[in-house]
Amino acid sequence: MKTKALLIALSTTVFALGAKAQDKTTFGVRAGVNFTNLNGKESNGDKLDNKLKAGFNVGVNAEIPLVPDFYVQPGLLFSTKGSKDKQGDGKLNLSYLEVPINLLYKPTLGAGKMLLGFGPYVGFGIGGKYKSGDEKIDVKFKNDVKPSDVSLTDPKIFLKSLDFGGNLLVGYEMSNNFSFQLNAQLGMTNLNPKSNGVKPKDKAKNTGFGISVGYRF
Template identity: 30%
Template sequence: MKKTLLLFVFVLTTVVAAQAQSPRFGVRVGANYSGLSGDDPTAYTDRMFGFHAGITSQFAVSSDNFFAIQPEVLFSKKGAESKDDNRKIKLSYIDVPVLAKINAGPLYFEAGPQVSFRIGGDIEQDGNNIVDDLDFYKSTSFGYAAGVGLASTPLGLSVGVRYNGDISKLNDTDNISDRRNDLFMLTVGYMFPSR
């Protein structure tokens, strides 16, 4: 199922990119406000701040750039903390969203699937690492992203908000509660070349 979804996203992106006009590339950075959702998030009930940074691209599908496909590769810090802030779970991911984007003047809307690859993480208690290796969490997760923002096409700048939610659980272990990443992003992008 996961390999089929990955293959579908790759083929769709390749086909659209092959038919699209003059791709644009850029960078994206911003703040994350992350938490864990699920049946029982146990000790990690509060959200925490992180960041994201990476590269973005945009392939216009329509001649007026009203509809575009926007794949990205982002490094993203996620996690959650206890209510008293003394226990934190910190997770590092490479997120690869493939978004359908509607450019309606300065306003844009985006939504699409996302695959995330966990590249690190730890659990902290009172500022000290108590678990350095989170192998009981899956290395790959699938989810979705949706957002809205403002873009200045002549300058190449954009500012937006985005929500990311995981469909797959963080782990498959029966004795660990059902947790999923849950993330709000404030993001700033710059596309080359500006138009």
């Protein structure tokens, strides 16, 4: 509920600012590659031992001016995340729709502008699958797994659908409106769901970094 309230408050602020600066708001597209992992610990306290997995992101954003050189940048992204097993060829692929809302600083630097930003994001899981050799297991998003959800003949990996965390970005926008940036994400939500109402002892959080290119209209 706290996450939903924060998202509503942030969205309301963005829309209010947008109404005031509608004629100066610009829009852009962005796409790039992600390198993500699931970090956390097992129920016995041991750290998760995974490797980075490559994925991608693509989406749109807006830049709403606040004061000179400062902007609010809300966006909508489709992003693939997950991790690879330390041993073997096992790979967990996760797909999210994300809503990042960054505070962006764009001072003039040479013929273009530097990009420095940070802010929260909210992600909504929309699909996933674990693959290892010929084995394929679907990911099902649930906040509380009941005994009736578990099947020995049709096994599933259960994760929470809602992800929340923080963004950091640094980049450069050229005079022709093309840009490139490095970004990092730190997930703050334990993706492991409750089991019949009981909170899990193990933890898994999305983390990662990426490189992307964009164009501002």
